[in-house]
Amino acid sequence: MSQPRETSTPSYTLNCRMAHEAAALERLCQVVRIRGFRISRMNMESTGEHLDIALTLEGSRPIAMLQSQLEKLHTVASVDLETGARVQSCSA
Amino acid sequence: MNGAQHILEAFHRHNISTVFGYPGGCIMPLYDALVDDVGVEHVLCRHEQACALAADGYARASGKLGVCIATSGPGATNLITGVANAHRDSIPMLVITGQVPSGLIGTDAFQETDVLGMALGIVKHSYLVDDADELPAILEEAMELAESGRPGPVWIDIPKDILLTEVTRAAIPAKQAPAAAHADITEALTMLRSAKKPLLYSGGGVSLAHAETAFREFAEASCMPGVVTLKGIGNAGKHNPNDLGMLGMHGSRAANKAVDECDLLFVVGARLDDRATGKLDGFAPNARMIHIDADAAEINKLRPADTALRGDLNAILVSFTRALKENPLSIADWQDQCRTWCTTGGFHTADNEEALAPITGPAFIRQMSRITPDDTVIACDVGQHQMWVAQHYQFDHPRHHLTSGGLGTMGFGMPAAIGAQFADRNSTVINVTGDGSFMMNAQELATIRRYNLPVKLIVLDNQCLGMVRQQQELFYNNRESQINLDDNPDFVAMARAFDIPALHIERTDQIRRGIETLLAYDGPMLLHVAISREENVWPIVKPGGSNKDMIDEPRRNNANKEQVA
Numbered sequence: 001m002s003q004p005r006e007t008s009t010p011s012y013t014l015n016c017r018m019a020h021e022a023a024a025l026e027r028l029c030q031v032v033r034i035r036g037f038r039i040s041r042m043n044m045e046s047t048g049e050h051l052d053i054a055l056t057l058e059g060s061r062p063i064a065m066l067q068s069q070l071e072k073l074h075t076v077a078s079v080d081l082e083t084g085a086r087v088q089s090c091s092a
Numbered sequence: 093m094n095g096a097q098h099i100l101e102a103f104h105r106h107n108i109s110t111v112f113g114y115p116g117g118c119i120m121p122l123y124d125a126l127v128d129d130v131g132v133e134h135v136l137c138r139h140e141q142a143c144a145l146a147a148d149g150y151a152r153a154s155g156k157l158g159v160c161i162a163t164s165g166p167g168a169t170n171l172i173t174g175v176a177n178a179h180r181d182s183i184p185m186l187v188i189t190g191q192v193p194s195g196l197i198g199t200d201a202f203q204e205t206d207v208l209g210m211a212l213g214i215v216k217h218s219y220l221v222d223d224a225d226e227l228p229a230i231l232e233e234a235m236e237l238a239e240s241g242r243p244g245p246v247w248i249d250i251p252k253d254i255l256l257t258e259v260t261r262a263a264i265p266a267k268q269a270p271a272a273a274h275a276d277i278t279e280a281l282t283m284l285r286s287a288k289k290p291l292l293y294s295g296g297g298v299s300l301a302h303a304e305t306a307f308r309e310f311a312e313a314s315c316m317p318g319v320v321t322l323k324g325i326g327n328a329g330k331h332n333p334n335d336l337g338m339l340g341m342h343g344s345r346a347a348n349k350a351v352d353e354c355d356l357l358f359v360v361g362a363r364l365d366d367r368a369t370g371k372l373d374g375f376a377p378n379a380r381m382i383h384i385d386a387d388a389a390e391i392n393k394l395r396p397a398d399t400a401l402r403g404d405l406n407a408i409l410v411s412f413t414r415a416l417k418e419n420p421l422s423i424a425d426w427q428d429q430c431r432t433w434c435t436t437g438g439f440h441t442a443d444n445e446e447a448l449a450p451i452t453g454p455a456f457i458r459q460m461s462r463i464t465p466d467d468t469v470i471a472c473d474v475g476q477h478q479m480w481v482a483q484h485y486q487f488d489h490p491r492h493h494l495t496s497g498g499l500g501t502m503g504f505g506m507p508a509a510i511g512a513q514f515a516d517r518n519s520t521v522i523n524v525t526g527d528g529s530f531m532m533n534a535q536e537l538a539t540i541r542r543y544n545l546p547v548k549l550i551v552l553d554n555q556c557l558g559m560v561r562q563q564q565e566l567f568y569n570n571r572e573s574q575i576n577l578d579d580n581p582d583f584v585a586m587a588r589a590f591d592i593p594a595l596h597i598e599r600t601d602q603i604r605r606g607i608e609t610l611l612a613y614d615g616p617m618l619l620h621v622a623i624s625r626e627e628n629v630w631p632i633v634k635p636g637g638s639n640k641d642m643i644d645e646p647r648r649n650n651a652n653k654e655q656v657a
Contacts (some may be wrong), residue, residue: 024223026209
């Protein structure tokens with residue numbers, strides 16, 4: 001039996017603000033998944049008309065690609081990337 | 093005015109005169125309102141998928157918003173392929189579905205599906221209306237969204253009770269999308285001027301931005317050799333001497349050679365799709381890239397741009413044209429080289445002129461291109477015939493070529509042709525299809541008959557799924573699997589059963605007469621064309637391979653490589 005392979009997957013934190021509409025979170029998570037990222041932590045607060053969502057994501061694709069796709073969503077007001085991407089070790 | 097009546101009122105306000113739909117339980121209030129409305133023509137297709145694809149074809153041919161309507165549950169799920177098709181090709185579309193009454197949502201009611209959740213990945217945006225007074229604003233916003241920026245389908249799911257509720261709030265015009273900031277072309281222009289071998293690479297974004305005229309003036313002012321994507325066919329017009337045609341998997345050797353040799357790619361309204369670029373590592377290896385697009389998310393998505401301009405293609409191209417008219421590029425040697433490649437490595441296969449010879453797809457399409465008027469709209473399906481049209485038909489305008497580029501939807505052609513014919517009742521509209529694709533939406537023969545649309549149907553019948561067979565032959569050791577269609581129905585008899593006259597041809601000397609008969613007939617007609625089962629689309633790049641490694645027809649292989657090398 002082969003040993004698990006050690007790989008390094010970059011980790012990022014994105015802070016999103018979006019309109020509080022039906023399926024808002026689903027819409028966000030669907031884009032994250034299809035663009036090749038995995039959500040490892042999520043925190044959401046409802047502030048009146050908005051949702052503030054902090055996403056910790058793992059993925060090997062460029063995070064800028066995901067950011068630009070999220071910014072295209074009509075209900076997304078802003079997407080901010082916390083600077084300083086971390087690299088996490090995980091078993092593949 | 094209830095919710096349903098308000099929808100029709102919004103259609104009037106936005107000059108929407110044609111919609112495609114199919115009634116059912118939860119959308120009945122809208123159909124009831126339609127009875128009293130003479131300003132909106134409702135086209136009853138025979139399947140909801142065809143409603144969406146017809147709305148798509150209408151939008152592509154006219155440049156206007158396409159509208160489709162269906163009921164909840166199966167009505168909505170049947171729309172999915174057509175909406176996904178519009179999404180992948182950025183077609184402006186408004187989708188309206190009825191939903192079970194608000195109080196029944198989430199109870200597994202009859203004909204209930206979670207439309208909002210189901211459609212998330214195939215729409216530009218979507219709404220579930222939970223308050224009748226929100227409907228006016230949602231309708232305005234949805235129509236604005238569908239057509240602005242990079243267009244796409246917007247879906248409004250409306251519970252039946254909302255359709256019946258009085259709307260007390262008036263419509264407020266949606267906020268217009270902010271105009272793109274004026275793009276500074278200075279850096280890109282400097283880069284363009286420093287290039288010795290610049291190549292213009294354009295896609296479907298040109299016509300989506302209604303920038304056909306600006307693009308053509310730019311192409312002429314720059315004199316750059318140009319290649320096009322499948323959706324960009326027609327951008328340069330049929331008489332531009334610098335047009336090398338389509339690049340990519342089934343592109344010409346000349347187009348792929350030019351991409352391989354160029355030192356600058358000037359990309360306009362294209363997304364560097366894998367069918368166009370082949371393996372990205374080997375794509376335009378010596379070139380810097382200027383990327384112009386309406387969608388910021390396309391910039392640097394697959395290949396980093398050396399400089400990028402995002403915004404209105406019209407304004408950007410006009411700026412370049414002005415600069416290039418004042419100070420033209422000096423690229424005569426590169427132009428000559430590309431024209432030589434085009435002569436020797438274009439889509440020129442020798443036709444078998446023998447009268448009794450079997451018909452080949454390319455020979456048929458070339459004759460059709462010579463005979464049909466310049467403004468003919470060709471709606472293709474998906475498969476070998478689609479590529480033969482792309483390779484051998486000379487299009488003068490991108491809106492004349494309706495093809496399912498991103499999703500590759502078999503069954504697209506006939507409904508799209510119906511939509512295109514409604515967009516312009518006087519135009520010549522031809523659906524070129526294969527025997528596999530024809531059967532995917534054959535029920536729409538009834539729609540053509542019902543409205544007496546003069547759509548011409550050409551079925552290139554090789555009694556198999558030709559594109560799959562071809563790839564099985566070339567890349568799967570000729571192990572044919574589930575491609576045989578030699579038990580097809582009699583297509584001529586089938587058309588006649590719908591009261592549509594039909595002809596059959598099978599020899600080369602019958603091509604011209606067959607096409608001329610089709611064109612001369614005042615009404616719908618089907619031409620059934622028997623073609624060889626063994627014919628392949630050439631050249632071809634192995635899926636996932638590099639465009640440099642394209643494979644030519646075996647008997648032409650050596651000669652072509654020598655000429656273009």
